[in-house]
Amino acid sequence: MAAALPGENGDRPFKQATPVGGLKVATWNIAAVNNNPFEYWVTHDSSEYDKLMSDVETFLENPGANDIPIEQIFTDAHWSELAGLLRAEFDGVDEVEKCWNDDLKHKKIVSGFLKDKMIGKKRLASMPDRITNTIHTMSDSKPACRPTVINNFQGDLTSVDKWWVQWKEFMFKRVLRVRTKKGAEDKRPCEMLEKICASKYPDVTPEEEAISLPLQTLCQAIFDCVWVHILNTVSPTGSWLTLKRQICEHLVESKTQRIIQILENCYSHFDVVFLQEVAATFLDAVAASAVLAHPQNGFTCVFPERLDGKRDQNSMLLLSRRVFNPATVEVTEHMLKSLRGQGKGGTPINDGDLLCITCSDLQGTSYLLASFHGDTNGQATLPVMHTLTEYWTSLEGVHRLVFGLDANVYSGAANGYLDVSDFVAAYRSAGLTSCCGDDHQALSTNAKTTFNARTYLQPQLNKAVRSSEKESKGDNNPKDFILFHEKQMRVLQYCKDNTGSYEYLEGIPFPTLHFPSDHGVLAAQLAPLETPA
Numbered sequence: 001m002a003a004a005l006p007g008e009n010g011d012r013p014f015k016q017a018t019p020v021g022g023l024k025v026a027t028w029n030i031a032a033v034n035n036n037p038f039e040y041w042v043t044h045d046s047s048e049y050d051k052l053m054s055d056v057e058t059f060l061e062n063p064g065a066n067d068i069p070i071e072q073i074f075t076d077a078h079w080s081e082l083a084g085l086l087r088a089e090f091d092g093v094d095e096v097e098k099c100w101n102d103d104l105k106h107k108k109i110v111s112g113f114l115k116d117k118m119i120g121k122k123r124l125a126s127m128p129d130r131i132t133n134t135i136h137t138m139s140d141s142k143p144a145c146r147p148t149v150i151n152n153f154q155g156d157l158t159s160v161d162k163w164w165v166q167w168k169e170f171m172f173k174r175v176l177r178v179r180t181k182k183g184a185e186d187k188r189p190c191e192m193l194e195k196i197c198a199s200k201y202p203d204v205t206p207e208e209e210a211i212s213l214p215l216q217t218l219c220q221a222i223f224d225c226v227w228v229h230i231l232n233t234v235s236p237t238g239s240w241l242t243l244k245r246q247i248c249e250h251l252v253e254s255k256t257q258r259i260i261q262i263l264e265n266c267y268s269h270f271d272v273v274f275l276q277e278v279a280a281t282f283l284d285a286v287a288a289s290a291v292l293a294h295p296q297n298g299f300t301c302v303f304p305e306r307l308d309g310k311r312d313q314n315s316m317l318l319l320s321r322r323v324f325n326p327a328t329v330e331v332t333e334h335m336l337k338s339l340r341g342q343g344k345g346g347t348p349i350n351d352g353d354l355l356c357i358t359c360s361d362l363q364g365t366s367y368l369l370a371s372f373h374g375d376t377n378g379q380a381t382l383p384v385m386h387t388l389t390e391y392w393t394s395l396e397g398v399h400r401l402v403f404g405l406d407a408n409v410y411s412g413a414a415n416g417y418l419d420v421s422d423f424v425a426a427y428r429s430a431g432l433t434s435c436c437g438d439d440h441q442a443l444s445t446n447a448k449t450t451f452n453a454r455t456y457l458q459p460q461l462n463k464a465v466r467s468s469e470k471e472s473k474g475d476n477n478p479k480d481f482i483l484f485h486e487k488q489m490r491v492l493q494y495c496k497d498n499t500g501s502y503e504y505l506e507g508i509p510f511p512t513l514h515f516p517s518d519h520g521v522l523a524a525q526l527a528p529l530e531t532p533a
Helices: 046-062 076-087 093-102 109-114 119-121 127-131 160-172 207-210 210-235 241-251 253-265 282-288 332-341 381-394 420-429 440-446 467-473
Strands: 023-029 175-178 183-187 274-279 301-302 316-319 354-360 364-372 400-407 432-434 482-486 488-499 520-529
Touching: 023 400, 023 482, 046 109, 046 175, 046 467, 076 160, 076 210, 076 253, 109 210, 127 210, 127 364, 160 210, 207 316, 207 488, 210 241, 241 253, 241 420, 241 432, 253 520, 274 400, 282 301, 282 316, 282 381, 332 381, 354 381, 364 381, 364 432, 364 482, 381 400, 381 420, 420 440, 482 488, 482 520
Parallel strands: 023 274, 274 364, 364 400
Antiparallel strands: 023 520, 175 183, 274 316, 301 316, 354 364, 400 482, 432 482, 488 520
C-alpha cells in the first residue's frame, strides 16, 4: 500500500505549478556498487529462484559434511600459481604464504572462512570485491567483470578449473582504460587494489596492513572459488546460471538504462536532482539522453572535481537549464578543509562522497546546494551537516540552502550508528527542516526510503538475512532527506517512490526487477517562505 503524501490528494503529485522562487527537488541514491544479482532478496516469477536461495541458505546455515577445508577446492597448486603472480606485483608474499600454510588452507569453507567475522571486519574479501567486482571502463560500453558468481560475468563458471583460468587472466593480465582523478589511465585489476588501513579498520594489525595487497588478493581468490563450488553443488544442472542471467538483465545490464528512464519519465521537469553513489560513466548516460541533456529543457550535470573512479560512488547534481545558470562554483574542497581544520580529519569521507556548490538561478537568486552520501554508520553525516551550515552562515544568509543526502541514519540505531532522533535534533538545532517533517517517530514510520535484505550470496555474511526474517531484520529505515533552512523555504508536498512512478509500495523489499536501486527516490516541492499557503 502506498504511503500517504501531503498535497497529493490521490492525484499524480507535482502537477501544480511551483511558486516563483520555489523548487521541485529530488534526491536519489542510485547505488552504483550494487552489481551482484544475488545480493538482495528479489521477487522472481520462477519458483526456482526461491529454491536456489533456500538451498544456499541451508548450505551456509547447516553445511554438515559440505564444510570441507579450503585446500580441497582451492588447492596448493592454485596457491603456487597465485604466489608466482603475486611476487611479480607486491611485497610481502612470503608472509602471505605463511598465512596460507599455517592458517587459511586449513579453514573450513563455511564455518572457517565465509563466516569468519574477522575476515569480514578486516574487509579482506569485501574490499577487493568492491574495487574489482565490476569495473567501468572508458573503452567499452559494458563494464569489465571479475570472474565470480556475484556479478554480471558471462563466462563459464560450471567448474573451479574453468573459473581459475579466467580469474588469473582477468586479475593479472587484462589491461583496462579507466577514468581516475588523474584522467584516463590503463590499469590491470591487481593494480587498482588499495591497502587496507588499520586506521580505518581497527581490527587490521600493522603487520596485516603491510601485506594487505597480496593478502586481500588471496582472500578474494578463495572467496570466488568457494562460491563457484557452492553454486555448482546446490545447482548441479547449472540452472543457477540461467537465473543469474535473468536477474542481471534487469538489475545490472539494464540498470543504468532504467535509472535514466525513471529520471526522464518522472523527474525531467524537476529543478534540482541530487544523486548519490553514481558511477563515473553515468555522466555519459546523461549526456546521451535526449531528454536529460536537452540544450534548453534538460540539465547541467555537476560532478565533483575529485571524482572517485575506483569505488565509483560519487555524489552529483542535475540542475535544470530552465531554472539555473550553467555556471557553478564548487566549494567541496573548502568544506573538507574546514572539517580538517576543526580537528575532524578522521571523519570517514572519501573522494566523491560530497559535492557542494554555489550557483544562481535565472532570476539572480543565489543557492548553496549539496549532495552527500554518508558512510554506513552515519558517522560523517553530522560533521558534514554542521560544516555545511557553518559555511552557509559565512555567506551571510544570502544563499538559499538545499541539501539532498543519504544520511545513513537508523530507527533505534545500535551503538556506533547514527539514530534518526539524534540526526533530527542536530539539523533542527542548526535551523534546518526536512521535507518529510521533523518528528523522528513519524519519520521512522512514514519516511522510510529503504527496505532491503541481503541474501547469503554476498561478501559480508554478517549482513545476511534469513528468508523468514526479511522484514524484521532487513534495512527498513528513513535514510534519505531533503533539508533546507526553516527561515527560507517551506514544503508544499513530497512523495516517496520505489516503483519509478511516484508510488512507494510499503512492505515490499527492493530493488525489484523494475526498480534497480536499494534506495527510494524522495521528491519535494518547495516554496519560498514568504509565499502564501
